[in-house]
Amino acid sequence: MQDDMWAPPPDPTRDRYSAYAGMAPPTGPPLQVAPPPPSYLVFGILTVFCFLPFGIVSIVKGCSVAGLWAQGRYDEAHRASRAARHWAIAAVVALPVVATLVVAYVFIVLATVLSERF
Numbered sequence: 267m268q269d270d271m272w273a274p275p276p277d278p279t280r281d282r283y284s285a286y287a288g289m290a291p292p293t294g295p296p297l298q299v300a301p302p303p304p305s306y307l308v309f310g311i312l313t314v315f316c317f318l319p320f321g322i323v324s325i326v327k328g329c330s331v332a333g334l335w336a337q338g339r340y341d342e343a344h345r346a347s348r349a350a351r352h353w354a355i356a357a358v359v360a361l362p363v364v365a366t367l368v369v370a371y372v373f374i375v376l377a378t379v380l381s382e383r384f
Contacts, residue, residue, distance in 0.1 A: 302335035303347035306354055313357035317364060320357035324350050 310324030327350035334343035 303331060303344050304351075305329070305331040305347060306350040309354045310350055313354045317357040317360040320353050320360055324353035324357060327353060 305328040307325065307328035310321060310328045312321075313324055314321035327346050330346045331343050331350065334340075334346055
């Protein structure tokens with residue numbers, strides 16, 4: 267028991283690389299890292315002019331893609347990318363719907379005001 271007390275500490279590099287002892291270095295092409303998913307940030311910025319609330323959500327989701335990818339949270343980065351695209355598309359689709367509702371509302375108000383006047 268006394269002999270163990272005076273033994274030198276173990277070498278951390280020996281334990282770390284012991285699995286590779288006696289093996290040749292790997293050959294072949296180097297590992298390639300996949301590129302991050304598209305952020306659709308430009309698309310989100312452009313959709314702010316279509317329908318502001320959905321465009322803002324698209325921008326926020328698009329901005330989070332690069333950060334999630336850098337943290338190694340790849341699934342969440344892909345989900346944020348898809349969400350940014352979906353919110354941007356929703357903003358583009360909402361533009362004619364909201365415009366139609368506004369025009370219909372203005373038409374109804376004008377028709378009501380003009381019918382009371384005559």
